[in-house]
Amino acid sequence: MSDEHKQGRTPAITVRGANKRYGDFAALDNVDFDVPEGSLTALLGPSGSGKSTLLRAIAGLDTPDTGTITIKGNDVTGVPPQRRGIGFVFQHYAAFKHLTVRENVAFGLKIRKKPKAEIKAKVDDLLEVVGLSGFQTRYPSQLSGGQRQRMALARALAVDPKVLLLDEPFGALDAKVRDDLRAWLRRLHDEVHVTTVLVTHDQAEALDVADRIAVLNKGRIEQVGSPTEVYDSPSNPFVMSFLGAVSTLNGTLVRPHDIRVGRTPDMAISQAEGNVAATGVLRAKVDRVVVLGFEVRVELTTAADHTPFTAQITRGDAEALRLIEGDTVYVRATRIPPIAGQTQEVEAVLARA
Amino acid sequence: MTLSPVVRYLARYLALAYITVLVIVPVGLILWRTFQPGLGEFFAQITTPAAISALQLTLLVVAIVVPLNVLFGVPTALVLARNRFRGKSVLQAVIDLPFAVSPVVVGVALILLWGSAGLLGFVEHSWGFKIIFGFPGIVLASIFVTVPFVIREVEPVLHELGTDQEEAASTLGAQWWQTFWRITLPSIRWGLTYGIVLTVARTLGEYGAVIMVSSNLPGQSQTLTLLVSDRYNRGAEYGAYAMSTVLMAVAVIVLIVQVILDARRARAAQ
Ligand SMILES: Nc1ncnc2c1ncn2[C@@H]1O[C@H](COP(=O)(O)OP(=O)(O)OP(=O)(O)O)[C@@H](O)[C@H]1O
Ligand SMILES: [Mg+2]
Numbered sequence: 001m002s003d004e005h006k007q008g009r010t011p012a013i014t015v016r017g018a019n020k021r022y023g024d025f026a027a028l029d030n031v032d033f034d035v036p037e038g039s040l041t042a043l044l045g046p047s048g049s050g051k052s053t054l055l056r057a058i059a060g061l062d063t064p065d066t067g068t069i070t071i072k073g074n075d076v077t078g079v080p081p082q083r084r085g086i087g088f089v090f091q092h093y094a095a096f097k098h099l100t101v102r103e104n105v106a107f108g109l110k111i112r113k114k115p116k117a118e119i120k121a122k123v124d125d126l127l128e129v130v131g132l133s134g135f136q137t138r139y140p141s142q143l144s145g146g147q148r149q150r151m152a153l154a155r156a157l158a159v160d161p162k163v164l165l166l167d168e169p170f171g172a173l174d175a176k177v178r179d180d181l182r183a184w185l186r187r188l189h190d191e192v193h194v195t196t197v198l199v200t201h202d203q204a205e206a207l208d209v210a211d212r213i214a215v216l217n218k219g220r221i222e223q224v225g226s227p228t229e230v231y232d233s234p235s236n237p238f239v240m241s242f243l244g245a246v247s248t249l250n251g252t253l254v255r256p257h258d259i260r261v262g263r264t265p266d267m268a269i270s271q272a273e274g275n276v277a278a279t280g281v282l283r284a285k286v287d288r289v290v291v292l293g294f295e296v297r298v299e300l301t302t303a304a305d306h307t308p309f310t311a312q313i314t315r316g317d318a319e320a321l322r323l324i325e326g327d328t329v330y331v332r333a334t335r336i337p338p339i340a341g342q343t344q345e346v347e348a349v350l351a352r353a
Numbered sequence: 354m355t356l357s358p359v360v361r362y363l364a365r366y367l368a369l370a371y372i373t374v375l376v377i378v379p380v381g382l383i384l385w386r387t388f389q390p391g392l393g394e395f396f397a398q399i400t401t402p403a404a405i406s407a408l409q410l411t412l413l414v415v416a417i418v419v420p421l422n423v424l425f426g427v428p429t430a431l432v433l434a435r436n437r438f439r440g441k442s443v444l445q446a447v448i449d450l451p452f453a454v455s456p457v458v459v460g461v462a463l464i465l466l467w468g469s470a471g472l473l474g475f476v477e478h479s480w481g482f483k484i485i486f487g488f489p490g491i492v493l494a495s496i497f498v499t500v501p502f503v504i505r506e507v508e509p510v511l512h513e514l515g516t517d518q519e520e521a522a523s524t525l526g527a528q529w530w531q532t533f534w535r536i537t538l539p540s541i542r543w544g545l546t547y548g549i550v551l552t553v554a555r556t557l558g559e560y561g562a563v564i565m566v567s568s569n570l571p572g573q574s575q576t577l578t579l580l581v582s583d584r585y586n587r588g589a590e591y592g593a594y595a596m597s598t599v600l601m602a603v604a605v606i607v608l609i610v611q612v613i614l615d616a617r618r619a620r621a622a623q
Contacts, residue, residue: 059524061520061523061524080523081520081523081524082523082524082526082527082528083526084524086524087524088520088521088524090517090520090521092517093517094517094518094520094521095518096518096521096522096536097518097540098539098540107522107525107527107535108525108526108527111525111526111527111531112526152521155521155525156524156525158525159525159526
């Protein structure tokens with residue numbers, strides 16, 4: 001089954017049979033979810049899929065209708081958030097506006113009545129880690145969004161949480177800052193090694209920082225696996241299309257970059273295909289060629305039934321092929337994701353073509 | 354709205370004249386009459402036993418009304434801002450009732466309830482605890498007319514604040530009372546202070562409800578406003594002017610505090 005069993009370790013977080021209904025609507029639909037010790041797991045899904053509901057249930061901020069939750073082997077189902085040993089980071093920072101950066105980070109330690117000197121040392125340490133040393137006496141309103149979120153992370157880390165829960169922590173930031181913080185979070189996790197659950201609706205973010213991805217849809221976990229697994233071997237069309245661009249080639253879902261385009265049927269076949277499932281060669285007409293930096297998007301229609309699809313090829317390939325609109329080319333998907341039933345379907349479609 | 358310069362000038366002077374006639378002239382006249390006979394006479398009038406008793410009584414009422422309104426107002430505001438329940442809009446309307454009801458009616462209602470012939474008249478009959486025409490009546494009347502202020506000032510601040518910070522505090526280990534003291538209360542402090550200032554101002558100035566439930570005896574059961582009115586009715590007009598000036602001085606201080614708080618709140622909101 002999953003990798004934590006191979007490693008013989010118990011998961012840091014387990015959720016079993018969690019249900020949460022709002023009226024008729026199921027925000028969580030019988031969710032089972034494991035977070036391996038030390039991992040950075042992304043909880044990925046579209047808006048309204050129940051990501052926050054699941055994360056808040058783990059934190060104890062929401063109570064699911066049914067189900068059990070354990071953190072580090074302790075059943076915390078009825079335990080309030082104060083005693084779950086978690087760190088939580090909110091999308092909109094939830095900074096304590098009337099407290100300085102230092103007081104914000106020290107909050108949890110003060111509640112725990114730690115000695116003053118220890119608090120100061122730890123706070124300064126953490127602010128160093130998150131790159132905010134020198135900002136101790138500022139108020140949150142005097143920080144940028146990215147700095148506020150780093151302060152919130154330091155605040156959550158200060159209490160040495162058993163698990164760190166992040167609810168779209170970079171969602172309110174602009175693209176550039178988000179990218180920087182993402183890379184920074186990855187490095188931080190490699191240093192600190194605290195088990196982390198990152199909620200996001202951005203597949204690029206999940207693929208980028210997580211070592212494990214759980215895909216959530218309509219309150220159900222659709223698939224759990226490494227980024228490569230969920231990207232290359234999605235278990236159903238939803239996961240397939242949520243994790244990246246898709247093209248429908250003769251009724252088969254494939255990644256646009258897995259479509260080879262050639263001037264002759266032979267050229268559409270790659271040498272290095274091995275025994276990966278692939279479609280047969282199809283004839284298609286080029287409708288449009290769009291250059292996107294180092295990639296080229298080719299919009300085509302199949303010659304047999306005129307259905308449109310898109311292929312993504314490298315700039316080099318595109319230049320070698322010298323594609324222009326109206327050209328007839330040969331295409332072939334070099335990799336068909338093993339979504340149940342899909343390969344057979346393709347063969348049937350190809351047989352008809 | 355775009356107005357021609359002439360109309361704008363006219364409007365400006367019209368507004369100024371209106372304020373002058375209706376506010377500045379009457380207030381100015383009181384001040385002028387007060388200080389015309391000199392400061393000595395003024396001090397003599399505001400330090401008579403009746404005046405000192407009225408000041409003490411008024412301050413005592415304020416000292417009781419304000420803590421009670423805070424103690425009950427903040428939790429009520431919390432309930433209104435954080436919970437959804439049936440009858441919430443009714444509760445909100447009831448809280449606003451003192452704004453709408455004439456203070457005289459408030460006084461009558463209190464007599465009907467607490468008076469010796471009232472619904473709870475046994476408190477006075479059987480226990481000998483005089484409420485109407487006693488000090489408790491004045492406090493009850495003052496609370497009735499000031500109930501909305503703290504609630505109405507704190508509730509929107511709580512709404513604006515949301516629950517994020519409180520949830521963050523709870524994930525950091527804070528129990529609800531710790532969260533309240535360290536997070537919620539500091540966050541609503543300007544709204545709360547503003548509500549308190551309004552409560553103080555209204556308590557100092559309340560006349561209609563208090564006159565109904567007070568025995569109105571000089572040196573005993575008169576608040577500042579009752580004393581002003583009483584002196585005037587007895588023909589001691591100068592004494593009325595002097596006490597009015599004292600009341601106004603307090604009001605101006607309250608107004609200044611209010612302006613400062615407004616500025617602070619505006620800054621805190623940014
Ligand atoms: N208090 C509530 N009352 C009714 N419905 C709710 C409530 N809270 C959440 N929901 C519903 O539950 C579903 C899941 O909500 P949730 O916040 O977990 O979504 P999400 O995956 O975090 O989405 P987003 O990416 O937009 O934050 C949504 O459809 C939402 O409308
Ligand atoms: Mg969410």
